[in-house]
Amino acid sequence: MQTLSRQIKELAFKAGFQLVGITSARQPSKSKYLDEWLTRLYHGNMSWMQTRQSIRKDLRLLFPGAKSVICVGHNYHSPRSGISARSQAQISCYGWGKDYHIVMKRRLKGLDDEIKKLQPSVKSRLCIDSAPLMEKLWAEAAGLGWQGKHSILISQHIGTWFFLGEIIVDIELDYDQPGIDHCGTCQACIKACPTGAITKPYVLDASRCISYLTIEYKEEQLPVHLASKMENWIFGCDICQQVCPWNKF
DSSP states (O other): HHHHHHHHHHHHTTTTOOOEEEEESSGGGGGGGGHHHHHHTTTTOTTHHHHHHHHOOOOOSSTOOEEEHHHHHHOOOTEEEEEEEESOEEEEEGSSOHHHHHHHHHHHHHHHHHHHHHHHHHHHHEEEETSSOHHHHHHTTTSSSSEEETTEBBTTTBTOOOEEEEEEEEEOOOOOOOOOOOOOOOOOOHOOOOTTOOHHHHEEOGOOHHHHHHHHHOOOSOHHHHHHHOTEEEEEOOOHHHTTTGGOO
């Protein structure tokens, strides 16, 4: 399957993705940490994280017969990424362009169509972040990068400014080596987070995260102890990415 795997990667780059890797559909060992994260109520009011908990941990429950996962990354960096001014209302960089769900789905569908020209019998399922899938774990397993101390996936090649997408297929492919952690002793993201959402390295309390508070939190008033720490962010937040040294390269 080495030839087919190589061809799939070439097609992914032609489709406009900057990162691509392939991994087995077997449950990643790190998926066990989801249970503890939910027990600590770090998901806030995102109840859907619990209702499909078992599926998130094992994508073979989402797509029976799954054998491989093709993971891709799409760079959304812009010249304004990394801006540090706090004097005006701020919107997270990923929200400046077209709806990424539409962009990613279109490109994934195009890639899937090309794969089926090579292997007509393959069955597949396309996923973006709306699917019950721990996509950062799969992307790490496929070698796209590693989950940094802020929990965001970091690529040595393009930093953190990229969307993830997956194509699950029912055939065995040639698999890449998992990403290796290169955060070292750096704690820039932990120190920079104004709400203390990164409780310790690699653990994010989403209920304190500005992105959660400005997008997912549905109450009329923000929690009093966090309202004064928003630093003018009104949709999402980029602070932990702005300070990440891997985005300086």
